[in-house]
Amino acid sequence: MSADGLRVTDFDGPADQGGVFNDLAHPVALLGLKPDVWAIDRLGCIAAVGEAKTASDVFNAHTIAQLKLFGHLRHRKSSEFCRLYIAVPHSAAHALDRALASARLAGASHVRRLHIPDVMLRACSNARR
Numbered sequence: 001m002s003a004d005g006l007r008v009t010d011f012d013g014p015a016d017q018g019g020v021f022n023d024l025a026h027p028v029a030l031l032g033l034k035p036d037v038w039a040i041d042r043l044g045c046i047a048a049v050g051e052a053k054t055a056s057d058v059f060n061a062h063t064i065a066q067l068k069l070f071g072h073l074r075h076r077k078s079s080e081f082c083r084l085y086i087a088v089p090h091s092a093a094h095a096l097d098r099a100l101a102s103a104r105l106a107g108a109s110h111v112r113r114l115h116i117p118d119v120m121l122r123a124c125s126n127a128r129r
Contacts, residue, residue, distance in 0.1 A: 008038070009039060081110040
């Protein structure tokens, strides 16, 4: 998100690799669902939502509900879709395909998929949450 010019304002940490983001406020829930990350654009408007999932948490009812809600949020002023960043272990890429299809987001241009090498996640204490 930061690399795309957005400013992360809320982060559901702490996480081993969270760095400075671990000191941010925790995200608030939206319609009972809380994202892992909120980010704003240079105008201060909500521009993106982020979710990180473990392999066992990619394709289930809760994640699909999150994707349906977060993946269909729109900017207040422009009515364009907010970006949705979704990070999953590389081994769970096919499960993410199914989850995005179930949420009617397959191929959506505002969805940013991040496939994290599984070996990088094994050392993280929060990889099993």
